[in-house]
Amino acid sequence: MSTLHTVNKSPFERAALISALGHVRPGDALLMIEDAVVGARKRTAFAAVVEAAAKICALFVLAPDLAARGMAEKDLIEGIKTVDYGGFVDLAAKHRRVQSWL
Amino acid sequence: MKFGIVVNEGPYTHQASDSALQFARAALAKGHEIVRVFFYNDGVNNGTRLTVPPQDDRNLQKSWSELAAKHGLDLVVCIAAAQRRGVLDAGEAKRHGKDADNIAPGFRISGLGQLVEAAILADRMVTFGD
């Protein structure tokens, strides 16, 4: 009965990522899309919170959004996986519900 | 699996419509069904045929219209949100005494109940917004 959480804003602009990470449950997945890919970077001011959440649920980042912003897998916090749009669809299908943290 | 998609922002200012379009294409490519794409809030602005983006940019309205034609998608623009923002079909234009309509091919204007109905009919609802 798990949930796919999606977040689309940088944690530097909105509280959505931190709020979503505060509500994830074991077995859930959280996918960072659009400007939220910023939250997947190593060594940001929010990295410790994201790293702690990675111990609770699976974290993903949308690769096309990462590439668009000049980032690559080497820039990501360890353990965060990349998916393409097809992978986004698979995650949405796999989990019981999708919660978009707008 | 049946997906319902909600688009809450208009084209170009936000990435929401682009993300929703890419998600819809990927879902269809994987053989999933899309029961409805519902355009709400400023998302109704995706449904005007009067946009003229530069030649070297993507045309979001055209992309949605073409995807709808190819896959028989139901693209619904919320009537209350559309009236606020000036997106009208011929019937609405006439009813409100306006001199033009602008709804794009493949889009239809209907009530908010269509959103709730999609949420009930779909196995998954995915929302794209601000």
Added chain:
Amino acid sequence: MAEVEAPKLPSGVRKKLMFVNRKAPHGTIYALEALEVVLISAAFEQEVCLAFLDDGVFQLVKGQNTQAIGTKNFAPTYRALGDYEITRLYVERESLAERGLATADLMPIVHEDPDDADEEKPSIQVVGRAEMATLMAEQDVLLSF
């Protein structure tokens, strides 16, 4: 308010629908347009509830007066939700505290006690973050605007 078309659904379908409100009112239209969907959803006989967290808690603060900014004050509509049989408004305790708010700062929102028409019950339930997460995980559909 928009007209409601007759629901065309297989009979007996009853889903748990949660409307998640995370944005403050008035600065953007999201709170108002979320409320419009909530009212329409009442016609579909589903299990509807609302969640208020982060800046969404400001939607329920009492004494909102939009007269001088010239926008529509839709705050009183929350108090009418009980008439639509929408009786569960979950407010996150941590979100209130982080913003210097207490339950006493919220509008009194009540609904008729189904067991006693002369009695009213509070619709607002203040819940902790972990309980809010549990409630979200019990839903079939979560809608955010």
